[in-house]
Amino acid sequence: MCSASMPPAAGTGLEPGFRGVICASFGATGDTAGQHTGVQPRHDLRFKAANPEALSELRSVLERSHVGVRLVLAGPPADIRAAAAAAAECGLQQEELTLLSDETAPRVIYCPHCHATTTTVRPAGSEVQCRGCATSLATTDHFSRRMGAYLGYSAHAEEAS
């Protein structure tokens, strides 16, 4: 539904009363560029993950917009689910929301050992090396809204102990 032809609006410079299409994408390269919004004005938001800052920015954008607005969310399933819940709290109706769930979009993995986050394009269930402490992390489907990341756990915990 969104088009790449219109340049993304700068920062949060959304004019009050916006009634076009808001495209929010999550993940390093996850984006809504392939979609086109037709003639409707468009506002782009890019977030690394659905962390508290991202969700509060999304909320403030929605609070400034008016009925008639549409929201497109693109990215990993858990991120867009968290964002959809925040949008519903702002009063957005299901019919006003499009979810573009991308199973292969980069995911942010949280390391319980050193608290660093690592971005990976590998699917859930595979292992990724923590960029903080080099622990081999197995990724889970458990998304922490507080961290804005999927929880990783040490893939070889049993062997290590």
Next chain:
Amino acid sequence: MTITALPITAHPAVEGGLQLEVTNISPQTESIVSITLADPSGARLPSYVPGSHLVVQYGSGVNAYSLTGSGNGPTEYTISVLRVEDGAGGSVAMHQLGVGDRVYVSRPRSAFAPASTATHHLLIAAGIGITPVLSHARAAADRGTTSSLIYVYRPGAGAHVEEARDLLGPALTECSDRNSFQKVLAEQLMTQSLGTHLYVCGPVAFMDAVLDQARELGWPPARLHSEAFGAAELDDGEPFTVNLVRSGLKLDVPSGASLLETLEKAGKTIPNMCRKGICGECVLPVLRGTPQHRDLYLTDQEKAENTTMMCCVSRSEDPELELDL
């Protein structure tokens, strides 16, 4: 004829309801009167959802009228009745009621409820359509949510204008002509926060125009709530065809004839009582096509599902409807 005594028997549509006494009559305009009803013993009456209506018996017939209060712990019910000279007689009989008269009424019924998640209510009323909308405005004020109202009425013929002014202050916009209404409506439809739901009540053509414009401006059905008014205001409607799948029959429903009448003429026996969309007896299952719902019985959600219709008043949005009959 004055109705001074209760009719001998209650109409089936008000069975299980209440026997109330008229405690106040106050003329609103030349043709609209407000009637207040209370339990003769002074007992508290059942609470109701904002936008509810009451089925009231007059003589041997029944009519539905919107309740104008907030519905929260009421000791009286107030309805406003527009006199329709060429109607079925209900409104004329209602206008002859006097203080102390007793009437049979149903329990309040909800078919125009506020959305529980709404943080603002945009209310739009034309003429006597003010009655359920006033109930919404009162309930919103009680609950601490906000509302605004666009009220269209002919100069000198507006009911409840003073109450609306007191209740809403600057959130009330009064319109007396089409052009100023169009302007206000367009502006309001484009400036609502995301917590807003719209409620419209008035003549069918008025409601259709408001809902069409809202949809054009990007309002999805979930935000739109409307209540069609009583049978007296229903227009003849467009002709359509019904396909009775089980009987293998196709019937044409001409403009001006109801689906119920058409089915009866074809020899079908359809249970019915009120024949004006309020009792729920004449419900029919719809297999295909979108009914044009004009009743007061089905809830918003049931109407949106389009799997049932009240054949005494409702028609079809599509050229053909398929019924499980």
